[in-house]
Structure formats: structure tokens, C-alpha cells
Amino acid sequence: MKKIFFTIFISSIAISSFAQTKKPIAKKPIATAKPAIAPLALKTALDSASYAFGTSIGSSLKTTGLSTMNYDILLKGLKDAFTGNKLLLNQEQAQECISAIMASANKSKFASQINESKTFLEQNKKRAGVKTTASGLQYEVLTAGTGAKPTTVTDSVLVHYKGTLLNGKQFDSSYDRGEPITFMLNQVIKGWTEGVQLMNAGSKYKFFVPYTLGYGERGYGPDIPPYSTLIFEIELLKVNGK
Structure with a gap:
């Protein structure tokens, strides 16, 4: 009888000891609802004016192709300009930053x-039949003339022309107006300045002008949208000289 009692007593001690050394199971924290952020009130x-200025600036910037801004820094810039704080960029640096990101x-876009x-x-x-110059200008001789050739960018010339986009849409034509134009070669786009100097009077060339x-x-x-490659048919009627 004593032996049975002793065995039960030892077992009770062991169970009690295990219960005391066993680590308690951590309780999961009870999730609490985050307080709702009150909507901005005007x-x-x-x-109202401040918000209107913000939307106006944002809408204007978005049309440039920008998709996001560092809004905190933008607000700091506004505050510094209004309060007279020392600016982090001078006017030249600011303009360079704006030009770079806009480009x-x-x-x-x-x-x-x-x-x-x-x-x-x-x-x-x-x-x-298509030739390419060092600048990237491409041209094709439609009619080869034998007349005089412009020699400098200060030469004046008389031309007929037609201009189209890559999709074939015509954006200008002296033929349609029924009157050729006179200009100095340093008064037009680079593609024309270079291209017309390749021509003899009486020639008609087709030029493929990269946006650069x-x-x-x-x-x-x-x-004429930004970054447009342009196609011109130019007929050099006369070289007027300087």
C-alpha cells in the first residue's frame, strides 16, 4: 500500500514540475482598428485657393509627361519661396534641374x-538611291539640275517645296499656295541649311529630316509634333547669292 502511495506521490511531483517549467503559449495580439483619417476640409x-493652386500646378505638370513628384520636397520648395528661407538651389541650378527632368x-511621352x-x-x-550624310540627313535625287549651287549659309535661294509627316499627312506646301519662297540658308531648319547646299539650281530632291x-x-x-522625322520635296529654282 505504501509502495503504491509513494509511486503516485512521485508521479504527482513530476507532473507538477513539468507544468511549472512548460513555457506558456503566447497569445496573439488583438487587432485594433486604425483610426480613420478625417477627409481634408476646405x-x-x-x-480653397491653396488647394486650387495645387491642382492647377499638378495638372499642368502632368501634361508634360511627368507621372509623379516628390511631394514633400515640392511642398518644401513652395514654403521656402514664400517664407524667404534659404533656397537649396540657385536660379541657374533650378532651371537646369527642371529642363533635365522635363526633357x-x-x-x-x-x-x-x-x-x-x-x-x-x-x-x-x-x-x-538614298544617301545619308554625316549628320544623319537622308536624301534622294528626284531630278538632277545643272545650275548654280549655293556656296554659303548666307546665300539666298528661291524654292518650291512640300512637307509631310511619316504618316503621309501634309503640313505645308508652297505648291498649294501657288508661290515659291525666298530665304537665306541660315534662316531655316538645319536639315534645309545642309540639304539645299547639296543641290544645283533646277534640281528636285527628297529629304528625310531627323528631328535633330x-x-x-x-x-x-x-x-508638327515633337520628335518628328519630316519628309520634304524641295525644288531649287534659283540661287540668288548673298
Whole structure:
């Protein structure tokens, strides 16, 4: 009987000891609902005007191709300008930063057009009869003339011309106006300055002008988008000289 009691007593001690050394199971924290952020309220005329200025600036910047800004830094810039704090950039540095990011955004915005132009020019220069100059200007002789040739960029010339985009849309034509134009070779786009000097009077050439020799990253008016490769048919009627 004593033996049985002793065995039960030892077992009870062992169970009690295990229960005391066993690590308690950690309880999962009870999730608490985050306090809702109150919507911004426009309580005064200044509040409304401030918000209006913000949306106006944001909408304007977005049209340039920018997709995001560092809003905290943008607000700091606004505050520093208004409060007279020391500016982190001088006017020249600020303009350089703006120009760089705007150029990058604009290039991204017109990436498909840039790639289309690049592909076209790569394929076009392989065509029989098409020649490419060191600048990237491509041209094709439609009619070879035997008259005088411009010799300097200060020469004045008389030409007929027609200009189209890669999609075939015509944006200008002296033929349609029924009157040729006179200009000095340093008063036109680089593609014309270089190209017309290759021609003899009486010639008619077809020029394929990359955007770097045309209207560049900005384009021209509503008819010539930024980064446009342009196609011109130019007929050199007369070299007037200086």
C-alpha cells in the first residue's frame, strides 16, 4: 500500500514540475482598428485657393509627361519661396534641374514616335538611291539640275517645296499656295541649311529630316509634333547669292 502511495506521490511531483517549467503559449495580439483619417476640409477662402493652386500646378505638370513628384520636397520648395528661407538651389541650378527632368519626361511621352522614326530611318537608308550624310540627313535625287549651287549659309535661294509627316499627312506646301519662297540658308531648319547646299539650281530632291535636324524635341505648332522625322520635296529654282 505504501509502495503504491509513494509511486503516485512521485508521479504527482513530476507532473507538477513539468507544468511549472512548460513555457506558456503566447497569445496573439488583438487587432485594433486604425483610426480613420478625417477627409481634408476646405474651411476658409485661403484653404480653397491653396488647394486650387495645387491642382492647377499638378495638372499642368502632368501634361508634360511627368507621372509623379516628390511631394514633400515640392511642398518644401513652395514654403521656402514664400517664407524667404534659404533656397537649396540657385536660379541657374533650378532651371537646369527642371529642363533635365522635363526633357526626360517629354522623351518618355513620345517614346513610340521616337522609335517609329528611328526604325523608319534605319530602313529607309537601305533603299537604292538614298544617301545619308554625316549628320544623319537622308536624301534622294528626284531630278538632277545643272545650275548654280549655293556656296554659303548666307546665300539666298528661291524654292518650291512640300512637307509631310511619316504618316503621309501634309503640313505645308508652297505648291498649294501657288508661290515659291525666298530665304537665306541660315534662316531655316538645319536639315534645309545642309540639304539645299547639296543641290544645283533646277534640281528636285527628297529629304528625310531627323528631328535633330528639324524642329527637335518641341515640334512646331499644331501640325508638327515633337520628335518628328519630316519628309520634304524641295525644288531649287534659283540661287540668288548673298
